[in-house]
Amino acid sequence: MQPILQTPRLDLRPAALADADALWALWTDPAVRRFLWDDRVISPIEAADTLGDCLALAPKGLGLWVAEARDADAVVGCAGLLPVSTAASYDPRLAGLVEPLVALTPAVWGRGYAGEMLDALLAHAAGALGLARLAAVTDVPNVASDRMLQRAGFDVLGEVPGPRYRLRTYLWHAPPSSDAVER
Template sequence: MKTKLPIPSGTLRPTLSGDAGNILGLLQEKNVRRFLCDDKVLTRAEVADIVTEGERLDAKGMGYWVIEHAQKGFAGIVGLTPVSAEASVSPKMTNGVEPTIAVLPDMCGRGLASEAMDAIIDYARSTLGLSRLVAAVDKPNTRSHRLMLRSGFSQKGTAPGPAHLLVLYECDLQSLSSEP
């Protein structure tokens, strides 16, 4: 079961069904959906399904957390989910666990994504006992590439994606220091 995770600017807390409206607004933001949703505008029902899937993963200690900024409140989401069959674009991704992150555009540039990623990586290593994380990032998504590299991920190749070429990353959690 997931727990709250502290970050310097606030808290990561497990998502609840009542968060669907905020998550819908986040995922409908043009600069968020461009890469995370391959520019598809998700419906309320699709977002409710995402929240439900996150709740289902809770028993495995995975799913989604709301990024709550101490002063501003809802700032985004971060998650750990098994790589789906559709996202297994390469054998390097198969059977992996992938972090997902989305921050409201007006909250970007404050270090929240790095704080959330550091907390999720530490949680994946120390609580879940995972030895690696994988990620697939749309090639034009420069912010996410910088985040992956700052967080200890290394590039492992490319693969075609639904909208863009994907850059594949892996993070060897055993080689990372336990200090963020």
């Protein structure tokens, strides 16, 4: 099951159906949806369906977490570990792997929360889930995401044409000291 993940300043708790409205608000923010949803304003129903798909992954320890700032008791974003889906059709090297997702409300950008969230996801993936490798994908113009991924240790695999922008793809390898096994 999905555990609560803790970072120095945030609690990442497994998302629940009750988070649907907060996630829809986050995912439709213009700065967040720009790359996360290729700038589409998704409907509340599409957000709820996406959340439902994520909830179904919980028994595998994957899915979506809601990030709450411990000092403010406020939802500031979401984090996810999700099977690579459409990106694998653009870069088949990612097929079968799991990728992280991090999205923050713009009011808290620039505080270093993103790196904390990604580090917690990577520790969970390599530790409890035993994943030796993770994939990642960003739209090339998403500079903040690229910086976040490379700072966390993701290596660039290459660039491929994508649905809206060129996609940059990445691989991350769990440290040898972890219990992760090659899948």
